[in-house]
Amino acid sequence: MKLSEVISIVDGALITANADLDMDISSACGADLMSDVLTHARSGAVLLTGLTNPQVVRTAEMAEIVAIVFVRGKRPPLETILLAEEKGIPLVTTKSTMFKACGCLFQAGMNSCDV
Template identity: 50%
Template sequence: MKISDIIQILDAQLLTPGADLEKEVHTACGSDMMSDVLAFVKDQSVLITGLNNPQVVRTADMMDMICIVFVRGKRPDAGILALAEERGMAILCTRHTMFTACGLLYEQGLRGGVG
């Protein structure tokens, strides 16, 4: 699944306009606990979270993730966006809850990694 597909499925807004929307995402991880994300298998993944701080980007970067989706309409500040852009990550924002966002992506074929 491409990042552009995720935008459509989640009716999301792209907050990093320079991001490559043709990059493939193979798995997803939904969590507000970054320790759980660190236990996730590395793969080109999307992180779905409601946690809105710079540690989210740092954690996603350590796990080689290429896209972060902020749920419940949360919008990261300029510092978080700049950090993500430096690392080549796409940042999306959706009004959906985490449960719904994960369900919509799962319904369209995106799966979680094996933990």
């Protein structure tokens, strides 16, 4: 699934510059616990989370998460946005809850990060 489709399915807005909207996203995981992301996420996945600190981007970098969606209308602080732009990881924000955003993606056929 393309990044542009993910954004439209979760009814989100892109908040970083220079994102590749055609970027391919292979699976998704929803978590607020970064260690869980590090343990379970697949390379090439999108992360849905309610956390907005810069460590979310670091976690994405290490786990090769390619995009991050912030749920419940959260907007990350500037440090998070700057780090994400530096690492080339697009950030998206959506008003949907975690449950709804994940549900919509799953319904649209997005793969889960199950091991």
